[in-house]
Amino acid sequence: MKIPTFADVCEAHDRLCGHVVRTPLLRCDALDNAVGRPVFVKAECLQTTGAFKYRGASNRIMQLTEAERSAGVVAYSSGNHANGVAAAAQEAGVPALIVMPADVPAVKSDGVKARGAKIVYYDRQTENREEIAQKIAQERGAVIVPPYDDAIVIAGQGTAGMECAEQCQEIGVTPDAIVVNAGGGGFTAGIALAWSELCPQARIYTAEPAEFNDHERSFKAGEKQRNAKLAGSVCDALLTPEPGDITFAVNKKLVSAGLCASDDEAFAAMRFAFSHLKIVLEPGGAVALATALAGRVPGEGPLVVLATGGNVDPALFAQVISDRPD
Amino acid sequence: MKIPTFADVCEAHDRLCGHVVRTPLLRCDALDNAVGRPVFVKAECLQTTGAFKYRGASNRIMQLTEAERSAGVVAYSSGNHANGVAAAAQEAGVPALIVMPADVPAVKSDGVKARGAKIVYYDRQTENREEIAQKIAQERGAVIVPPYDDAIVIAGQGTAGMECAEQCQEIGVTPDAIVVNAGGGGFTAGIALAWSELCPQARIYTAEPAEFNDHERSFKAGEKQRNAKLAGSVCDALLTPEPGDITFAVNKKLVSAGLCASDDEAFAAMRFAFSHLKIVLEPGGAVALATALAGRVPGEGPLVVLATGGNVDPALFAQVISDRPD
Numbered sequence: 001m002k003i004p005t006f007a008d009v010c011e012a013h014d015r016l017c018g019h020v021v022r023t024p025l026l027r028c029d030a031l032d033n034a035v036g037r038p039v040f041v042k043a044e045c046l047q048t049t050g051a052f053k054y055r056g057a058s059n060r061i062m063q064l065t066e067a068e069r070s071a072g073v074v075a076y077s078s079g080n081h082a083n084g085v086a087a088a089a090q091e092a093g094v095p096a097l098i099v100m101p102a103d104v105p106a107v108k109s110d111g112v113k114a115r116g117a118k119i120v121y122y123d124r125q126t127e128n129r130e131e132i133a134q135k136i137a138q139e140r141g142a143v144i145v146p147p148y149d150d151a152i153v154i155a156g157q158g159t160a161g162m163e164c165a166e167q168c169q170e171i172g173v174t175p176d177a178i179v180v181n182a183g184g185g186g187f188t189a190g191i192a193l194a195w196s197e198l199c200p201q202a203r204i205y206t207a208e209p210a211e212f213n214d215h216e217r218s219f220k221a222g223e224k225q226r227n228a229k230l231a232g233s234v235c236d237a238l239l240t241p242e243p244g245d246i247t248f249a250v251n252k253k254l255v256s257a258g259l260c261a262s263d264d265e266a267f268a269a270m271r272f273a274f275s276h277l278k279i280v281l282e283p284g285g286a287v288a289l290a291t292a293l294a295g296r297v298p299g300e301g302p303l304v305v306l307a308t309g310g311n312v313d314p315a316l317f318a319q320v321i322s323d324r325p326d
Numbered sequence: 327m328k329i330p331t332f333a334d335v336c337e338a339h340d341r342l343c344g345h346v347v348r349t350p351l352l353r354c355d356a357l358d359n360a361v362g363r364p365v366f367v368k369a370e371c372l373q374t375t376g377a378f379k380y381r382g383a384s385n386r387i388m389q390l391t392e393a394e395r396s397a398g399v400v401a402y403s404s405g406n407h408a409n410g411v412a413a414a415a416q417e418a419g420v421p422a423l424i425v426m427p428a429d430v431p432a433v434k435s436d437g438v439k440a441r442g443a444k445i446v447y448y449d450r451q452t453e454n455r456e457e458i459a460q461k462i463a464q465e466r467g468a469v470i471v472p473p474y475d476d477a478i479v480i481a482g483q484g485t486a487g488m489e490c491a492e493q494c495q496e497i498g499v500t501p502d503a504i505v506v507n508a509g510g511g512g513f514t515a516g517i518a519l520a521w522s523e524l525c526p527q528a529r530i531y532t533a534e535p536a537e538f539n540d541h542e543r544s545f546k547a548g549e550k551q552r553n554a555k556l557a558g559s560v561c562d563a564l565l566t567p568e569p570g571d572i573t574f575a576v577n578k579k580l581v582s583a584g585l586c587a588s589d590d591e592a593f594a595a596m597r598f599a600f601s602h603l604k605i606v607l608e609p610g611g612a613v614a615l616a617t618a619l620a621g622r623v624p625g626e627g628p629l630v631v632l633a634t635g636g637n638v639d640p641a642l643f644a645q646v647i648s649d650r651p652d
Contacts, residue, residue, distance in 0.1 A: 018497075024350050026372060029413075030440070045604040046352060046369075087355075107601070114356065171344075274643070275433070278371040278636035280604040310604035317600070318644035 003249055004151035006197045009158035009190060012059045016159050019062075020055050021047050023160070025167040025304070030276045035292050038302040040173065042164045043279050045310030049111065051237075051285070052160050052187055052308050053077075053084030053147070059156025060145045061088040069094050071141040076100075076129035078183070078236050079108030080309050081147040086115035097142070099133045105236060105313045124231050124239075148186025149244030158190025164304055165198035175202045176301025179259065179288040181308045182206035182215045183238040185247030191306070192254035202304075203256040205297060207288035209233040209263065214242050215251070216258025224248050234263045234316070237284030237309055259297065261290035267320045269293055273307065274321050283316075285309035329575055330477035332523045335484035335516060338385045342485050345388075346381050347373050349486070351493040351630070356602045361618050364628040366499065368490045369605050371636030375437065377563070377611070378486050378513055378634050379403075379410030379473070385482025386471045387414040395420050399471050400463040402426075402455035404509070404562050405434030406635050407473040412441035423468070425459045431562060431639045450557050450565075474512025475570030484516025490630055491524035501528045502627025505585065505614040507634045508532035508541045509564040511573035517632070518580035528630075529582040531623060533614035535559040535589065540568050541577070542584025550574055560589045560642070563610030563635055585623065587616035593646045595619055599633065600647050609642075611635035 026041045044052040061073060072095035075085040082098040089096035096117040100109060101124040112119055120136065122129050137144045146153060161178075168175050178195060180188040185206065192204050206215040212233055217225040226242040233239060243251065261269070266283045269290035273281045281289070285308045291297055292305050352367045370378040387399060398421035401411040408424040415422035422443040426435060427450040438445055446462065448455050463470045472479060487504075494501050504521060506514040511532065518530050532541040538559055543551040552568040559565060569577065587595070592609045595616035599607045607615070611634045617623055618631050 021350070021352075024347070024372065026347075028374065043372075046350060048354065050602075050604050271640075274606055274640065276376075278376050278606040280600055280606065314597075314600065314647040318648045321640040322644045 001246055002151040003246060004154045004193060006193050008151060008155035009162060009193050012155040013159045013162045015062060016055060016058055016156065019058060020159065022163055023047055025164055026277050026279070028276050035295065035303065037300050038173070039292055040168070040302065040304045041277060041289065041307050042160060042304060044160060044306060044308050045279055045281055045285055049080070049083040049087045050310045051080035051084065052157060053081040054087055055159050056153035056156035056186065057081065057084035057088040057145055060150070060152045061092050061094060063152065064094065064143060068143050071143070072096060073145050074133050074137040074142045075145045075147065076133040077147050078239060079104050080237055080311060083108060083111045083115065083311070085145050086112045086117035089117065090115045097136060099129050105311070107311050107313050111311065148184030149246045151246060154186050154190045154247065154250070156190065157187045158194045160306070161191030161194030162198070165194060168199070168304065173302050175199055175304050176299045177203045177205060177297055178304040179205045179207050179291055179297055180306045181238060181284060181288045182208055183240045185215060185243045185251050187306065187308060188255060189247040189250040192250060196254050203299065204254055205256055206258045207291045208258060208260045209235040209238055209287060210260045212239055213258060213260045216260055218243050218248060219252065219255060219258050222252070235266060235284035235287060237282060238287065259291040261287050261294060265290040265294055267323065270320050279307065280310040280312065280317065281307055282309050282312035327572055328477040329572060330480045330519060332519050334477060334481035335488060335519050338481040339485045339488045341388060342381060342384055342482065345384060346485065348489055349373055351490055352603050352605070354602050361621065361629065363626050364499070365618055366494070366628065366630045367603060367615065368486060368630060368632050370486060370632060370634050371605055371607055371611055375409040375413045376636045377406035377410065378483060379407040380413055381485050382479035382482035382512065383407065383410035383414040383471055386476070386478045387418050387420060389478065390420065390469060394469050397467040397469070398422060400459050400468045401471045401473065402459040403473050404565060405430045406563055406637060409434060409437045409441065409637070411471050412438045412443035415443065416441045423462060425455050431637070433637050433639050437637065474510030475572045477572060480512050480516045480573065480576070482516070483513045484520045486632070487517030487520030488524070491520060494525070494630065499628050501525055501630050502625045503529045503531060503623055504630040505531045505533050505617055505623055506632045507564060507610060507614045508534055509566045511541060511569045511577050513632065513634060514581060515573040515576040518576060522580050529625065530580055531582055532584045533617045534584060534586045535561040535564055535613060536586045538565055539584060539586045542586055544569050544574060545578065545581060545584050548578070561592060561610035561613060563608060564613065585617040587613050587620060591616040591620055593649065596646050605633065606636040606638065606643065607633055608635050608638035
C-alpha cells in the first residue's frame with residue numbers, strides 16, 4: 001500500500017500545471033458577514049468537467065505506459081470521477097469504460113457519454129462496483145483508475161491544495177482552517193499533504209452529509225467506521241461506504257476533525273453560492289460551504305472552503321434556488 | 327469631452343490591481359464544439375458585486391479628493407453600476423445615493439441596500455434619470471459617477487481587457503475576435519482601448535439585444551442612432567437609449583461591427599453557461615455568449631467572449647434552466 005507524500009503532490013503539481021484549470025479563490029463581503037470571519041472559496045466547480053476529479057484522473061492517465069494506453073482505463077464512480085477519467089482519457093487518446101450507479105444524475109452520465117467513454121451501470125445497494133470494474137479490467141488488460149484510494153490519484157487531487165496555498169500567499173492571507181468535502185477522502189488527503197507543509201498552522205476538516213459521516217466517526221474512533229446505509233442523501237458525490245485505506249492512513253494523522261451538514265443546509269449553501277458568488281454547486285459540492293455558513297468550523301481566522309463540484313441536474317437546481325431562504 | 331486613452335487604461339490597471347478580482351478566462355470542449363472554434367469566456371460575473379461595473383466605479387471613487395469624499399457620490403443605474411458604486415463607496419467610506427428604475431430586479435436593489443447606499447426610484451419610460459441625479463448632486467455638492475460616458479469610468483472598465491489580453495498571452499492564444507455586451511458602450515470602449523494596443527490583430531464586436539441594437543445601427547450609419555423603445559427586453563442591464571458620446575467616439579474607430587441576439591438566445595446561453603461552465607449569468611450578461619453560440623461572430627480563430635454579469639433573480643434563472651434546450 002503506497003502512501004503518497006508531499007513530494008508526490010509537488011510532482012503532480014509540476015505535471016498538471018497548465019493542464020488543469022487554476023481555479024479562482026472567490027470571496028465576498030456577504031459571505032464574510034454570514035460566517036463572521038474571512039472566507040475564501042476555492043471554486044473547483046470551474047475545473048474541467050465541473051469537478052476536482054479531473055486532477056487525479058489526469059495525474060494517473062498522463063503516467064500510463066504505451067502498452068497501458070492501448071488497453072485503456074476502467075473506472076468506477078458516482079459521477080464526477082467518471083467525467084474526470086473520461087475527459088483525461090479522451091485528451092490522451094485512451095479508451096475508457098466507466099462503471100456507474102444506475103441512480104446517477106443524468107447530467108453526470110451525459111457528460112461521460114459526450115466525452116466518448118462507455119458506461120456499465122450497477123445497483124448501488126446490491127452490487128459491488130469494484131468487483132465489476134476489476135473483472136472488466138482483467139478481461140481487457142486495462143488499468144483501473146480508482147476514485148480515491150490510490151497514491152497517484154491522491155497526489156493529483158492535492159494540486160488544488162498547492163494552488164490555494166499559493167493563492168492565499170499571493171493575497172497575504174494566513175489561513176486558520178480549511179474544510180474539504182469528503183466521500184472516500186482522496187481530495188482531503190491530497191490537500192492535507194500539501195497544507196501540512198505549506199500552511200502548517202491551519203487546521204484541516206472534512207465535511208460530510210449528516211448521515212454519511214464515516215470520516216467524522218472514524219477520526220473519533222481512531223479507526224475506519226462504515227456508514228449505516230449506502231444511499232439516501234441528495235449529496236450523491238459523497239456517498240461512499242467508508243474512508244479508503246490509503247486516504248485514512250493520511251487523514252487520521254493530518255486532519256483535525258470531521259464536520260457535517262444536513263441536505264437542507266447543503267441546499268442553503270447552493271443558494272448562497274448562486275446569489276453571492278455566481279457559481280453553480282451540486283449538493284455534494286456545497287457541504288463544506290454549508291458547515292461554514294452553519295458556523296460549525298472551529299476558530300475565528302481566515303477560512304478556506306473547497307467547493308468541489310457543480311454537476312447538478314437543472315430541475316434540482318431550479319427547485320433549490322426557488323425555495324425561500326431559511 | 328475628455329476621450330480616454332490606452333495610457334488611462336494602463337494607469338487604471340495599476341490602480342485596481344489587487345483591488346478588483348482578476349476574473350478567470352474559462353473554456354470547455356462543449357463550448358468549442360458548439361461554436362466550432364476555440365472560445366474563451368471572461369467571467370466578469372465573478373467580479374465583486376457580480377458584474378464588471380465595480381471596475382469603473384472603483385477607478386472613479388479611488389480618485390476622489392478629500393472634500394469630494396465627504397460630500398459623497400450619486401449614480402444612476404439599471405442595477406449593476408449601482409452595485410459597483412455602492413460597493414466601491416462603502417469600501418472607501420464614502421456616502422452613496424443611487425437613482426434606479428422602478429422595474430429593476432430585486433436582486434439588484436437588495437444588493438445596493440445591503441451595501442449601505444440609498445436608493446431613489448424613477449420611471450424608466452417617463453422620467454430622465456440623469457436630470458434627477460444631477461439635481462440631487464447639485465443640492466449635495468456630490469460627485470456623479472456616470473455609468474459609462476466618462477473617461478475615468480471607461481478606463482476602469484478597460485482593466486478587464488488588459489487582464490484578458492494578458493491571460494490569452496499566458497496560455498499562448500492569439501485571439502481573432504472579442505465580443506462585448508453593450509448598453510451604453512463603456513465596457514466595449516475600455517476593452518477596445520486595451521485591445522487595439524495589446525491584441526491589434528483581433529476584431530472587436532459589440533453584442534446587444536435584438537430590438538435594442540443602437541450600437542449595431544450606429545456603426546452602420548457612422549453616427550449615433552437611438553433605440554425605438556426604452557423597455558421590453560429581459561436584458562435589463564443593456565437597455566440604454568443610445569450610445570454615449572465619449573463611448574461612441576472611441577468605439578466608432580475601434581469596433582468592427584455590432585452583433586445581436588434575441589432574448590431566447592440569451593436564455594439558451596444562460597443554460598449553456600449553467601450546464602457547461604458552472605457560472606451564473608443574467609440575461610444581459612449572456613448576450614455576447616449568445617452571439618457566439620448562434621455562430622454570428624465572423625472569423626474562425628480563437629474568440630474571447632465577455633460574460634459581464636450574474637445578477638439575476640432566482641425565479642427567472644430557475645425558469646430559464648428548467649426550459650428544455652432548443
